[in-house]
Amino acid sequence: MKNVTIKDVARQADVSPSTVSRVISNSPRISPETSKRVRDTMKELGYHPNAIARSLVMQKTNTIGLVLARRTDTAFANPFFTEIIQGIAVVAQQSHFNLMLSAAQDYHQEREEVLKMFQNRMVDGVILMASRVNDELIKKLQQTNSPFVLIGRSLEIDNIPIVNNNNIKAAYQMTDFLIGKGYRKIAAISGPADYVVSQDRMKGYQQALQEHGIPFKEELIRYCDFSYEGGYEAALAILKDNEIDAFFAFDDMMAFGTLRAAEKLGFAVPDQLAVAGFNDDPIVAYFRPALTTVKIPILKMGEAAARMLIRIIKEEDYSGEEVIIPTEIIPRESV
Amino acid sequence: MKNVTIKDVARQADVSPSTVSRVISNSPRISPETSKRVRDTMKELGYHPNAIARSLVMQKTNTIGLVLARRTDTAFANPFFTEIIQGIAVVAQQSHFNLMLSAAQDYHQEREEVLKMFQNRMVDGVILMASRVNDELIKKLQQTNSPFVLIGRSLEIDNIPIVNNNNIKAAYQMTDFLIGKGYRKIAAISGPADYVVSQDRMKGYQQALQEHGIPFKEELIRYCDFSYEGGYEAALAILKDNEIDAFFAFDDMMAFGTLRAAEKLGFAVPDQLAVAGFNDDPIVAYFRPALTTVKIPILKMGEAAARMLIRIIKEEDYSGEEVIIPTEIIPRESV
DNA sequence: TTGTACGCGTTATCAG
DNA sequence: CTGATAACGCGTACAA
Numbered sequence: 059m060k061n062v063t064i065k066d067v068a069r070q071a072d073v074s075p076s077t078v079s080r081v082i083s084n085s086p087r088i089s090p091e092t093s094k095r096v097r098d099t100m101k102e103l104g105y106h107p108n109a110i111a112r113s114l115v116m117q118k119t120n121t122i123g124l125v126l127a128r129r130t131d132t133a134f135a136n137p138f139f140t141e142i143i144q145g146i147a148v149v150a151q152q153s154h155f156n157l158m159l160s161a162a163q164d165y166h167q168e169r170e171e172v173l174k175m176f177q178n179r180m181v182d183g184v185i186l187m188a189s190r191v192n193d194e195l196i197k198k199l200q201q202t203n204s205p206f207v208l209i210g211r212s213l214e215i216d217n218i219p220i221v222n223n224n225n226i227k228a229a230y231q232m233t234d235f236l237i238g239k240g241y242r243k244i245a246a247i248s249g250p251a252d253y254v255v256s257q258d259r260m261k262g263y264q265q266a267l268q269e270h271g272i273p274f275k276e277e278l279i280r281y282c283d284f285s286y287e288g289g290y291e292a293a294l295a296i297l298k299d300n301e302i303d304a305f306f307a308f309d310d311m312m313a314f315g316t317l318r319a320a321e322k323l324g325f326a327v328p329d330q331l332a333v334a335g336f337n338d339d340p341i342v343a344y345f346r347p348a349l350t351t352v353k354i355p356i357l358k359m360g361e362a363a364a365r366m367l368i369r370i371i372k373e374e375d376y377s378g379e380e381v382i383i384p385t386e387i388i389p390r391e392s393v
Numbered sequence: 394m395k396n397v398t399i400k401d402v403a404r405q406a407d408v409s410p411s412t413v414s415r416v417i418s419n420s421p422r423i424s425p426e427t428s429k430r431v432r433d434t435m436k437e438l439g440y441h442p443n444a445i446a447r448s449l450v451m452q453k454t455n456t457i458g459l460v461l462a463r464r465t466d467t468a469f470a471n472p473f474f475t476e477i478i479q480g481i482a483v484v485a486q487q488s489h490f491n492l493m494l495s496a497a498q499d500y501h502q503e504r505e506e507v508l509k510m511f512q513n514r515m516v517d518g519v520i521l522m523a524s525r526v527n528d529e530l531i532k533k534l535q536q537t538n539s540p541f542v543l544i545g546r547s548l549e550i551d552n553i554p555i556v557n558n559n560n561i562k563a564a565y566q567m568t569d570f571l572i573g574k575g576y577r578k579i580a581a582i583s584g585p586a587d588y589v590v591s592q593d594r595m596k597g598y599q600q601a602l603q604e605h606g607i608p609f610k611e612e613l614i615r616y617c618d619f620s621y622e623g624g625y626e627a628a629l630a631i632l633k634d635n636e637i638d639a640f641f642a643f644d645d646m647m648a649f650g651t652l653r654a655a656e657k658l659g660f661a662v663p664d665q666l667a668v669a670g671f672n673d674d675p676i677v678a679y680f681r682p683a684l685t686t687v688k689i690p691i692l693k694m695g696e697a698a699a700r701m702l703i704r705i706i707k708e709e710d711y712s713g714e715e716v717i718i719p720t721e722i723i724p725r726e727s728v
Numbered sequence: 729t730t731g732t733a734c735g736c737g738t739t740a741t742c743a744g
Numbered sequence: 745c746t747g748a749t750a751a752c753g754c755g756t757a758c759a760a
Contacts, residue, residue, distance in 0.1 A: 061514070063737055074747045079739060087745055106512035110454065111737030113445045114752050121493075126482075140475045147461075147496040156515065158456075159492045161482040177441035179396075179753095180491065286679055314679055341676060344621055344649055398753055409731045414755055424729060446753035450736050514737095 062103045071099040082107060113179075121156040122146075122367055123181035125171045138309075138337055138356055139187065142209065145360020146185060153368050169195045176204050182371045185209060185363050207367040207378060209359055210255055219370060219378020221363040225255055228352045228385040229262025232334055233306060235387055237270050241304035241332055245278040247292045247316060248308045256281070259308045259336065278302065282312065289315025297323055304332040304393075310339045313349055317392065332393040347391035359383050397438045406434040417442060448514075456491040457481075457702055458516035460506045473644075473672055473691055474522065477544060480695020481520060488703050504530045511539050517706045520544060520698050542702040542713060544694060545590055554705060554713020556698040560590055563687050563720040564597025567669055568641060570722055572605050576639035576667055580613040582627045582651060583643045591616065594643045594671065613637065617647065624650025632658055639667040639728075645674045648684055652727065667728040682726035694718050 064082075068075040073092060080088050081096040099105075113119045124146060126139060143159075150157045158181055162168035172195060175181045183205030186195075196215070199206045208220040236244055246263050249256040260279070267274050280296055282288030289312030293305060297319065305320070307313035313335030317327060325331040327347050335342065338353035362381050370378050399417075403410040408427060415423050416431040434440075448454045459481060461474060478494075485492045493516055497503035507530060510516045518540030521530075531550070534541045543555040571579055581598050584591040595614070602609050615631055617623030624647030628640060632654065640655070642648035648670030652662060660666040662682050670677065673688035697716050705713050 061737090064739095065737080075738080076740085076748080077746060080746085083739085089745060092745085106509075108449075108737050109513035109515050110445060110448045111752090112739075114443075114449055114737080114754095115739045117752075119445065143494075144496070147494060151496055157494045159478075159482060159494045161479070161486055174441075178444035180444050318679065344653065345679075346681060396753090399755095400753080410754080411732080411756075412730060415730085418755080422729060427729080443753050446736090447755080448736095449738095449753080450755050452736075 061108070062105045063108070064105070067096065067099050067103055067105050070103060071096045117179075119156070119180060119182050120154065121158050121181045122150060122364065122371075123158045123160065123172070123175045123184040124187075125160040125162055125168055125175070125184065126187060138339065141340075141356040142187065142360040142363075145357040145362075146364040149361045149364035149368070153364075155364075155368060173198070176202070183207070183367045185367055205367060205370045207363045207370070209363050218380070219366055221359050221366065221381045221383065223354050223359070223383045223385050225258035226262040226265070228336075228354075229259035229306075229308070230266045231262075231385075232336070232352050232387055233263045233266035234270075235389075236304050236306065236332065236334060236393065237266065237272070239332070239393060242272060243278070243300075243302040244272075244304040244306055245293075245296045245300065245302045246280075246306050246308070247289055247296075247312050248279060248281050249284045249312070251281045256308060263306060284309045284311060286311050286315040286318075288312055290319045292316070293319035294323070297325070302331070304334070306334045308336045310335040310337045310342050310349060310351055313351065313392075314345065317345070317347070317349070328391065328393050334393055338388055343390070350390045350393040351388050353386045353388045355383055355385075396443070397440045398443070399440070402431065402434050402438055402440050405438060406431045452514075454491070454515060454517050455489065456493050456516045457485060457699065457706075458493045458495065458507070458510045458519040459522075460495040460497050460503055460510075460519065461522060473674065476675075476691040477522065477695040477698075480692040480697075481699040484696045484699035484703070488699075490699075490703060508533070511537070518542070518702045520702055540702060540705045542698045542705070544698050553715070554701055556694050556701065556716045556718065558689050558694070558718045558720050560593035561597040561600070563671075563689075564594035564641075564643070565601045566597075566720075567671070567687050567722055568598045568601035569605075570724075571639050571641065571667065571669060571728065572601065572607070574667070574728060577607060578613070578635075578637040579607075579639040579641055580628075580631045580635070580637045581615075581641050581643070582624055582631075582647050583614060583616050584619045584647070586616045591643060598641060619644045619646060621646050621650040621653075623647055625654045627651070628654035629658070632660075637666070639669070641669045643671045645670040645672045645677050645684060645686055648686065648727075649680065652680070652682070652684070663726065663728050669728055673723055678725070685725045685728040686723050688721045688723045690718055690720075 064075050064078050068078045073096060077092060078096055081093050124143065147157055160171045160175065162171045172184055175184060185207050187209050206219065208218065210222055233244065246260065248260055264274050277300060278296065280292035282292045289307050293316040296302065305316045307316050313333055317333050320327055320331050320333065327333055333349065335349045335351035338351045342349045342351055362383065366378055366381065369376055399410050399413050403413045408431060412423065412427060413431055416428050459478065482492055495506045497506045507519055510519060520542050522544050541554065543553065545557055568579065581595065583595055599609050612635060613631065615627035617627045624642050628651040631637065640651045642651050648668055652668050655662055655666050655668065662668055668684065670684045670686035673686045677684045677686055697718065701713055701716065704711055
């Protein structure tokens, strides 16, 4: 049951290991006969190249890393992440890259995991989904020339490989859409304040209000987790002390929570209260009332990120760019 | 920017490479002074062991593989899989194992992917989530002595490492529960017929009917994808030609589809028609009417599988076992 | 307690 | 067109 190596093939085919190696890599300077003979013995012996040994000498692992920088439970509960992973997995597959997954419990651990992946030479590059501001991890990766691509981070840092949607614009448009529908007292339920997505969406929300001459009220906004429970509690809190006619939740799961909170307090949606979300998770359309939301082509973002990373790894003189994926408002029943 | 190796450390600390190696592996026979000196220089030089090189010599990758054997879109759309992944990821992390993810588009490609992982020596073992009957992949893995653990496969093959829930029993209990509630004309919506889970749940369903003296009717069962759309269409088809008082869908997403189909045709749930699901996906509780379902501790199954696989890999004389995770009926509004 | 020499499976360089 | 030989970075008998 011993593993058959390049040497075994060489011996059997009566050539040197180098020749076998050349056959494997389709080297042009090799006679058709030997090539065939070697290929035959490879089949015969059931030979498969050892990727580890190859990695060692090539200094390339053909592996990309992905670390989820949230408590894994919240990360996986949100369909957003699984869809991103899906996009990445498919592209990796097509490009003959392996995908290494790692889950970090918090922000600090994410840093450790990412650095470890590089330090142990397990990956050729990573895709980062963490979205906090002010990340020294980024600097570190830049300093050490470690290939990486960001997903969903701010645009404020320049010249950095990133796949994003324009959160400011999207939030602006949704808010504008709500105002156009006649809503004036629009409350906002945001994700954690230190996430760039939260900040950007908040900006767009405020911009739209301002342009329509609607005063921004601090008491109409709440920050919470990107979760059903977070949205639920936040909505209850806002409804308790304020009279409003619409909710704009910066995430679909939060929007669901909002929906149920409104329902619980006896508000009819959308007649007495409108609710809008963000993401267009696949599950959204199945709920009642169906959620009006901002569609983000999440899958495409994952794919784009993977493609960019692989290109950065492969091409010496390409170091990534900024890709903005366009969003779209999906009107449904909840508004 | 060159990578610092064991040799660099050795030279700097004025010892031999083997000594450094011993320090790394905490070899007992080494003087405290040299140990300290070596450790210091490791820090000083920013040394990190190269996992690839280590893998090559140790013939261990410390990596477990996971391949999703569905069209990736359907795989990821179903929360079941993401939760399994989560459980696996957490345990892998704790055990200092890497997790390699791979997505296969179909049954045949799954086989290729799994074998490739082993042939290229990328993994020490794999976790399989494919659930079709009669799998030669399994045999192949057994023959080649490749560590693996199954999740959710049949119990019919003996002596095989597997984490499962007792689908027959669970389906029996849910059907029995429905009958106890007074329902008699219970239709079943199953996943694909060649999946073992489907078959097992169907068995339990039939057993319960039989024990209560209720005749089993072929026209009251339908097979479809594990998806919302599948359940929706199946329910419509059944309702079109039959008069029934309850649906038992063998998956929550299908149950949702069923729910909406009933709604569409004007049936009030649960007053005119009961609907029961399977899995207890986290999202279930948020729907209206909230779904009565069979709770499977999915996360625990992932964890158990990962733990078992790692133990198989590490312990020479342990080759896995059969772990049955208990299920539980969660009564909610839909029944 | 430490150092030397060899091997893990491949690729690359340099001769021939 | 092909074959030695030397790396890649590390672990480990065997010696000292």
